[in-house]
Amino acid sequence: MNRVLIAEDLYLLRDGLVHLLQAHGFTVVAAVESGPELLKGLLELRPDVSIVDVRLPPTFTDEGLQAALAARKQLPGLPVLVLSQHVEQLYARELLADGSGGIGYLLKDRVFNAEQFVDAVRRVAAGGTAMDPEVIAKLLARNARNEPLAALTPREREVLEAMAEGRSNAAISQRLYLSESAVAKHTASIFAKLGLVPSDDDNRRVLAVLAYLNSR
Amino acid sequence: MLRRYGQVSTLLALLLVQVPMIVLMAMMLLLSFALGMVFLFPPQVMMVRKLAELNRRRMRDWADVEIEAPYLPAPPPPVPQADGMYRSERTLYKTPRVPAWNNRWKWLMSDPATWRDEVWLLLDPVVKVGLLPLLLLLPGRGLRVYARWSGLLLGATAASRLAGQVSHLRRTRNLAADSQAAEMRRIERDLHDGTQARLVAIGMTLGAVEQLVETDPNAAKALLAKAREASSETLTELRRVIRGIHPPVLAERGLADAVRALAMDSPLDVTVDVQLPHRPEAPVEAAVYFAVSELLSNAARHGDARSVVVDLSANDTGLLVTVTDDGLGGADPARGSGLTGIERRLAAFDGVLAVHSPPGGPTTVSMELPKVLPQPWTNELGKLPRWKSVTVIALWGTAWCPTFPQGLVAGVFKLFGAREKTWFLALHLPGPWQWPVIVAMILLGVYMYVMAIRIPAAHDRERFMAEAAPGKPWC
Numbered sequence: 001m002n003r004v005l006i007a008e009d010l011y012l013l014r015d016g017l018v019h020l021l022q023a024h025g026f027t028v029v030a031a032v033e034s035g036p037e038l039l040k041g042l043l044e045l046r047p048d049v050s051i052v053d054v055r056l057p058p059t060f061t062d063e064g065l066q067a068a069l070a071a072r073k074q075l076p077g078l079p080v081l082v083l084s085q086h087v088e089q090l091y092a093r094e095l096l097a098d099g100s101g102g103i104g105y106l107l108k109d110r111v112f113n114a115e116q117f118v119d120a121v122r123r124v125a126a127g128g129t130a131m132d133p134e135v136i137a138k139l140l141a142r143n144a145r146n147e148p149l150a151a152l153t154p155r156e157r158e159v160l161e162a163m164a165e166g167r168s169n170a171a172i173s174q175r176l177y178l179s180e181s182a183v184a185k186h187t188a189s190i191f192a193k194l195g196l197v198p199s200d201d202d203n204r205r206v207l208a209v210l211a212y213l214n215s216r
Numbered sequence: 217m218l219r220r221y222g223q224v225s226t227l228l229a230l231l232l233v234q235v236p237m238i239v240l241m242a243m244m245l246l247l248s249f250a251l252g253m254v255f256l257f258p259p260q261v262m263m264v265r266k267l268a269e270l271n272r273r274r275m276r277d278w279a280d281v282e283i284e285a286p287y288l289p290a291p292p293p294p295v296p297q298a299d300g301m302y303r304s305e306r307t308l309y310k311t312p313r314v315p316a317w318n319n320r321w322k323w324l325m326s327d328p329a330t331w332r333d334e335v336w337l338l339l340d341p342v343v344k345v346g347l348l349p350l351l352l353l354l355p356g357r358g359l360r361v362y363a364r365w366s367g368l369l370l371g372a373t374a375a376s377r378l379a380g381q382v383s384h385l386r387r388t389r390n391l392a393a394d395s396q397a398a399e400m401r402r403i404e405r406d407l408h409d410g411t412q413a414r415l416v417a418i419g420m421t422l423g424a425v426e427q428l429v430e431t432d433p434n435a436a437k438a439l440l441a442k443a444r445e446a447s448s449e450t451l452t453e454l455r456r457v458i459r460g461i462h463p464p465v466l467a468e469r470g471l472a473d474a475v476r477a478l479a480m481d482s483p484l485d486v487t488v489d490v491q492l493p494h495r496p497e498a499p500v501e502a503a504v505y506f507a508v509s510e511l512l513s514n515a516a517r518h519g520d521a522r523s524v525v526v527d528l529s530a531n532d533t534g535l536l537v538t539v540t541d542d543g544l545g546g547a548d549p550a551r552g553s554g555l556t557g558i559e560r561r562l563a564a565f566d567g568v569l570a571v572h573s574p575p576g577g578p579t580t581v582s583m584e585l586p587k588v589l590p591q592p593w594t595n596e597l598g599k600l601p602r603w604k605s606v607t608v609i610a611l612w613g614t615a616w617c618p619t620f621p622q623g624l625v626a627g628v629f630k631l632f633g634a635r636e637k638t639w640f641l642a643l644h645l646p647g648p649w650q651w652p653v654i655v656a657m658i659l660l661g662v663y664m665y666v667m668a669i670r671i672p673a674a675h676d677r678e679r680f681m682a683e684a685a686p687g688k689p690w691c
Contacts (some may be wrong), residue, residue, distance in 0.1 A: 014273065062468040067285060086455055086464045089480040109448045138481060145483070 004121070006031040007038040007064055008083070009056050017051060024118045035063030041073035042078065049125035049191070054084040054091070054110075065091060077102045081124045084108065085155035089142075092135045096210055101203050104130035104166075120166070126205045129166035131210070136164045139213040148194050156193075159186040164209050168202045220355035227351070227362070231341055237267065239339060245334075252322070261324045264333045268370050279363035284375035286329040289383045291319040297389055326358050329376060336369035379658045392564035395557070406457045414450040462502060471501040475508055475526060482512045483684055484541070485523040492589070502587045504528070507569075508559045511539040511581055514554055519579055533589045538582040545577035558583075576629050585607025600675055611668035620663025628652045 004026045008014040018028050028128045030041045056063040056169045068080045081104030082095060095103045106122040110132065111117050120130035140161065143149050152160065153203040154168060155176075169187065173180045186203070191198045194212055241260055248257040265287070272283040275545050281393040294302045294315040301308040304315035324330055343365050344351075351358035428436040458464065466474040472490040479486035495501065508526060529536050549555040559569045567585035600608075626640035631648060635647030637643040637656040642653040 015409065055464075077388065086459070088465050088477050090469075090477040093480070107451075112444050114449060141483060216663045 002026045002047070003029045003048045004125075005029055005038075005045060005050035007040050007050065007056060008035070008043070008053045009033045009066075010053075010212045013053075013108070013111075019053075020111070020114055020118070021121070024114075026121075034058060038064060039067040039071055040066065040079075043074060046075065046078065048082060049121055050081040051081050051083060051121065054082060062091075063177060065158050067072065067092070067150055069094060070202070072098060072100075076100050077127065079127065080104070081121055083111070087135050087138075089135060092131065092139075094209070096129075096214065099207060099211070101129060101207055102127045103180045105135060106130060108136060118171065119171075123166055123168075126203075128168075129206050129210070131165050133161070133165055136161050136213075139164070139210075143213055151193055156186050156190050159183060160182050160190050161211065163187065163190075163206060164213065166206050200204050217355070220359070222507050223274075223359060224355045226350045227274070227359075228344065231344060233387065234267075235343055237263075237343070238624045241334070241337060251339065258320060261330050261333075261485060264330075267527070268333050268336065271366055271635055272370055275359075275363040275366050278439060279359045281363035281367060283363075283367045283370050284377075285371035286332070286370070286372040286498075288323065288329070288376065288379050291323050294319065328373075331582075332369045336366070359545050365563055388414070388566070389562045391526070391560050393565075395560045403457060406460070408451075410453045411450055411457065414446055414453065418446045418450070421446065429564040447631075464504065466501060466505050470495050471504060474505050475528065478509055478512060479526065482516060482524070484512070484516055484521055486512065486635075487525045487529075489521070489526070492528060492535070494530075494590050496535055496585075500535065500585060503561045503565060503567070504535065504583070504585070506561060508539060510554050510661055514547070515539070515541040515543055519545070519547070519577070521577075523578075527557065530589050531584070533591055534584055535581065536584050538580060540578055540580045542578050544575075545570055545573045546575045547573040547579050548617045555581075600672060604671055608668050609672050609673045611664050613665035615661050615668060617661070618657040619665070622657075623654055623658035623661055626657070630654065647681070 002025060004021055005018050005175050006014060006021075006028060008017060008031075014033065020032055021028060029045050029047055032038050032041050036040075036058075038050075038052060038056065041047075045215070050068075052064045052068050054062050054065045056067075065082060068082060068206075072080065073077050074092060074100060075077050077100040079102035083106055084091070085108055087105065087107055095105055102124055104120055106117075106120060110120070123130050140149070140157075158176060159172060162175060167175070169180055169183045172178070173183045176183070178186075188198060194209075198210050199208065221584070229595070241264060244256045244260040246257075247253045248260065268269070269285065271284065275283055294304070294312040296312070297308075298304055300459035301310065302307075302312045304313045304318045311317055345545070347358055347362055350361060367620070370537075385660045408559045421439050425436045428439065463474060463477075465477045470489075471478075472492060476488050477492065479488045498516045512524060512526075513523050519541050524539060524541040527540075528535075549569070550560070555569065555571065562574060562583060562585065564571060564586045565588055568584055571579070572582075572583050573579040622641055627641060627644045629640065631637065642657065644652050
């Protein structure tokens with residue numbers, strides 16, 4: 001569960017990521033710097049998780065994102081964590097579209113907080129999701145007029161945000177200083193209010209929430 | 217028919233006004249140049265222009281002939297120098313009156329249209345009298361002929377159109393330069409007040425950490441966390457600035473997806489419909505992106521709209537954008553500075569903006585940018601039509617036959633009195649027909665060769681004229 005591929009064209013950041021992940025017990029199987037190399041690496045090495053910059057040579061457009069999407073089309077559920085200097089709901093939606101999980105989409109700044117970043121990498125490797133808080137904030141802002149969402153209590157909203165980012169009940173309880181049973185109670189209430197079918201599986205639960213927020 | 221006669225009689229009745237006008241105009245011109253009463257010149261020119269404009273309008277209404285006014289645009293008002301003085305040539309003035317008058321004088325004097333108008337006024341009665349029989353017998357045709365004559369002296373020339381275009385370009389260039397400079401200032405301010413200041417703060421915090429790290433490691437640690445937070449904030453700030461310069465999603469995906477991304481970020485329910493065969497140039501994409509962005513935020517802020525439809529489509533090589541919302545309406549481009557800003561941005565690409573926003577809604581803003589998309593390859597004008605190319609090939613293939621064997625060779629045979637007739641048509645005919653047929657054959661052959669060359673040449677010329685700026689060959 002710890003073979004990782006890194007695709008990043010800036011040498012300093014690539015090197016930094018390699019060191020960071022090695023220090024946390026990952027094995028870096030490849031560190032590439034262009035789109036074609038990335039696609040080849042993803043398909044041939046099938047890493048447990050890959051960390052991909054959206055903008056890569058040769059075109060410096062969304063080369064990395066396209067390579068990740070193409071690889072996931074051939075190998076559904078291949079865990080990919082996409083990093084970018086900016087987040088777009090459009091990209092988040094494209095990444096989540098196949099509904100198979102194992103997806104992360106974070107701002108590059110999140111690397112600053114090593115622990116949280118490594119936690120996100122582990123989550124994606126395990127088939128979960130890691131969405132940037134900014135993406136979630138934009139999604140919620142879009143749904144501001146949505147009736148069921150407006151009916152949530154502030155606490156439930158916080159739990160929903162944390163859940164949409166991809167965190168487990170344990171992680172949410174730690175972050176919001178709540179007991180795990182309280183979090184479970186909140187999630188059950190949220191699911192009831194949004195009319196979603198509750199699920200014990202963390203990942204499936206997150207995908208249902210994201211699909212709900214994205215449906216509009 | 218009766219209406220035509222009414223028009224003709226009006227035209228002729230105008231002579232009663234025109235003739236005294238000519239005398240008056242001639243006197244004013246004489247006084248202003250011979251006696252130096254220059255103040256009479258501008259009103260004289262303006263009066264002639266009024267008459268000419270009246271004639272243009274009549275011809276448009278009566279004879280359906282559009283005559284474009286050829287005048288150069290009026291000079292802009294004088295702008296004071298840094299010291300508050302107005303400059304005209306090498307003289308400085310305290311008030312703008314004299315420089316403005318000088319500019320006006322120069323403008324009227326140097327415009328060829330001024331003098332063409334005067335010539336028209338002088339010759340017009342003569343032409344009317346000359347056309348009298350035609351006007352009375354065939355009023356419809358007579359009016360058309362008269363309209364052509366008017367167009368000859370009152371219409372636009374290639375030079376006047378070019379001059380108009382130059383002044384239009386100069387104005388849009390100034391607008392573009394202005395808005396770009398304003399943009400640069402805004403970016404500079406953002407970077408200076410935001411990003412730069414934050415970086416300085418981070419640097420200072422790190423300096424403090426350096427001093428504290430040995431004496432008070434705990435305080436140093438707290439400061440480091442603060443520095444990290446500040447760097448994160450700086451990045452957020454920088455992202456905002458970058459979005460204002462050129463949104464990354466536009467660079468990565470192009471206009472269609474960038475507008476879709478905008479729609480997703482909007483709190484309104486936005487439907488996007490894009491039908492573009494090609495991507496426009498990057499500056500056009502940016503202008504359209506910012507225009508749509510501005511319109512969406514306008515709809516959300518003022519219009520109390522719930523849903524918006526954004527439609528991007530191509531009209532030949534033009535780009536059409538319409539943004540329709542179901543808000544309260546009543547948007548006024550004269551008041552809203554946002555709309556003016558969009559207009560200014562689009563002006564650089566000859567784009568125009570139209571707002572339809574009745575009170576109570578819905579509001580529709582449409583923008584059109586002509587000639588910003590690449591010409592489609594299946595261009596009808598570019599390629600020779602099929603029947604033309606077949607004709608040209610057939611001509612090249614057969615023109616030799618009448619020219620050489622049936623024409624020249626038969627002629628040589630006839631000249632030297634050869635007995636052989638072989639397959640030469642002329643030699644089989646009775647004696648008096650032989651020479652005319654030989655000459656006709658040669659002429660036919662030469663004509664066929666000429667046509668084979670002329671058809672493609674004429675087509676190329678047509679295409680060239682269609683692509684080049686329009687203009688009349690005379691004057």
